[in-house]
Amino acid sequence: DRSRMHDGFSFADSHVWRPELGMRVLVVDKSDFSRQQWLELPAGFMFHLGNAWEDAQGVIRLDYVHAETPEALYGTDRALMRGQLSSRPPYHLAMVRLDAARGQAAQELLPLAAEFPRIDPRLTGRRHRHLLHATQSAATHPGFSAVARTAVETGRTEMYSYGADHMVEEHLFIPEPGSAPGGAGWVLGTALALKQRRTVLACFRADRLADGPVAHATLPYALPLGLHAAFTPA
Numbered sequence: 001d002r003s004r005m006h007d008g009f010s011f012a013d014s015h016v017w018r019p020e021l022g023m024r025v026l027v028v029d030k031s032d033f034s035r036q037q038w039l040e041l042p043a044g045f046m047f048h049l050g051n052a053w054e055d056a057q058g059v060i061r062l063d064y065v066h067a068e069t070p071e072a073l074y075g076t077d078r079a080l081m082r083g084q085l086s087s088r089p090p091y092h093l094a095m096v097r098l099d100a101a102r103g104q105a106a107q108e109l110l111p112l113a114a115e116f117p118r119i120d121p122r123l124t125g126r127r128h129r130h131l132l133h134a135t136q137s138a139a140t141h142p143g144f145s146a147v148a149r150t151a152v153e154t155g156r157t158e159m160y161s162y163g164a165d166h167m168v169e170e171h172l173f174i175p176e177p178g179s180a181p182g183g184a185g186w187v188l189g190t191a192l193a194l195k196q197r198r199t200v201l202a203c204f205r206a207d208r209l210a211d212g213p214v215a216h217a218t219l220p221y222a223l224p225l226g227l228h229a230a231f232t233p234a
Contacts, residue, residue, distance in 0.1 A: 017070055019043035027060065027100045039098055039105035045070040050093070050117035050152075053127050059099045063131060063152055065115055066094035066107075080142055088142060091115050093131065095152060110155050113137045115144060116170040121230075122181035128152065132187060132206075134168045135159055143167045143225075147189060149209045158210045166200070167192040169227040173206060177233070190227050199223040 004014040022043050029035035050063040072088045079086055093110040114133045129151060136146035136159065145166050148159035162168055171189025179185060187204040199222050202213040 012074070015070075015074075017074075019069070025096075025098060025105060027098060037100050037103070039100070039103065041096065041105050041107055044068060044094070045073075046094075047073065048115065048117055050131050050133075051119045051124060051128050053123075053125055055127070057099075058101055059097055061127075062096040062098060063117065064094050064096070065091050065117060065133075066109060067091050076142075085142065088137070090137070093117065093133065093150065093152075110150070112148070112150070112157060113144065114148070114150075118170065118172055120173045120175060120182050120185065122175060126181070129182060132171050132173055134170070136161055138164050138167075140164060141167060141194065147171045147187065147204075147209065149187070149206065160204065160209050160212055162191045162193075162200070162202075165194045167194065167225065169225065170229065172229060172231050174231050188231065190223065192222055192225060193218070197222050 001014055001016045005011065023041040025039045025041060027037045027039060045067040046064050048065045052060060052062040054060050067089050069089060076086050076088045091114055092112065093114045094107050095110065096105065096107040098105050113135050116134045118132045119128045131150050131152055133148055133150065134144035135148040136144055138145045145164055145168055146159045146161040147168055148157050150157040168191045169189060171187050174186040174188050176184035176186070185206040187206050187209060189202060191200045191202065193200050199219045200216055201219070202216040204213055205211065
């Protein structure tokens with residue numbers, strides 16, 4: 001609501017939640033930007049996107065992290081910065097189908113907590129079969145305490161829990177040199193060990209995540225939370 005900015009509200013506070021308007025999706029033909037189509041999904045809040053690709057029938061498949069409202073971003077997270085811990089609305093993986101030819105859109109929510117979705121970066125904009133993401137909400141602290149690998153077509157999940165005294169951050173997929181896209185690789189990520197007050201860096205085999213780290217290092221201090229990263233080979 002731009003009028004709120006003129007009234008002195010911050011950029012963030014100028015946003016207004018209006019669920020009665022639903023969620024709109026704009027599909028644009030990259031070869032001709034004048035070809036545009038609006039589709040509608042049920043009202044919800046989207047913050048982090050996993051991936052999107054177009055199948056042989058021209059249907060766009062998209063996955064993202066879905067919340068019923070933006071309360072976590074504008075409510076509980078702000079309270080946390082003031083030292084006030086409160087329950088956070090659940091975040092789930094949403095599997096979306098956008099059929100522009102028929103003017104139809106649909107989504108399915110997977111029944112597991114999720115945030116920070118990542119894929120094999122070589123598959124960006126192409127068909128992917130797995131998502132890496134944080135999961136397992138903790139009642140004793142904000143955020144998540146486990147990392148998971150979920151098959152987007154079946155919903156089957158394997159996970160590794162760092163333990164209730166850890167806050168898990170974003171984890172990356174690192175391709176095995178010479179492997180095909182979506183093939184063998186590693187999972188690399190950080191977690192804050194609350195009791196030790198130190199950051200842990202862990203490495204897993206991507207296809208055996210539940211077996212736990214094949215290597216890990218504990219830093220002699222805690223890094224600020226909020227890791228978003230990319231991996232570049234040396």
